[in-house]
């Protein structure tokens with residue numbers, strides 16, 4: 001069971017393998033997403049599971065006050081180089097709320113579903129606590145239906161002279177990716193395991209929160225979600241207003 005934090009995300013090799021998931025991709029997506037959300041300038045934005053901060057950096061450039069958090073100490077160390085008075089990064093577990101409320105809370109590029117299912121709900125509730133009433137949240141997850149349909153069981157890719165051998169499998173609970181390679185005569189093996197969460201599973205989670213799904217997109221161009229073919233499951237939600 002994937003109960004503890006995966007140090008794969010903290011290793012430099014994760015960033016080599018996912019090199020194409022870069023600032024360019026983040027910039028285009030963020031521009032479209034924020035246009036859709038229609039934010040006032042200087043809105044407070046939390047990027048929960050920010051990695052090296054590629055989305056946070058782009059959001060701050062558009063005039064917002066951004067906090068990026070991640071459990072990966074190495075990623076945060078890197079992201080901190082980009083800090084300024086409107087952009088801050090910290091090492092933090094997203095299952096624990098920060099004691100600030102944000103206008104927008106983002107959880108992008110599959111930064112969800114890495115633990116047991118109770119913890120998924122804990123993370124969602126923590127995102128809720130970090131949202132102001134009527135604030136907007138986004139979870140950008142993989143579309144489990146197309147992952148299943150298009151699963152490439154074995155693949156070999158060479159990036160920066162490293163030969164990554166990738167094995168993928170899927171069972172009822174998780175999609176598992178095993179990544180092995182040799183660097184400077186040392187063999188490495190990492191595993192990425194993500195819960196097989198469909199839209200229905202998310203809807204069940206949301207029923208236990210004070211959050212309401214308002215829109216679902218299926219890719220980074222914000223086309224509609226079609227379960228049979230969309231590459232992503234991008235859930236836009238609002239925190240229902242509560243009187244205190």
Ligand SMILES: C[S@@+](CC[C@H](N)C(=O)[O-])C[C@H]1O[C@@H](n2cnc3c(N)ncnc32)[C@H](O)[C@@H]1O
Pocket residue numbers: 005009010021048049050051052053054055069070071072075092093094095107108109110111112114
């Ligand atoms: C696939 S990466 C995406 C990173 C970033 N959002 C991006 O688009 O580049 C998933 C991220 O979730 C982070 N993560 C996983 N569990 C976390 C937790 N409990 N608290 C904070 N970050 C977490 C990992 O460290 C990793 O950086």
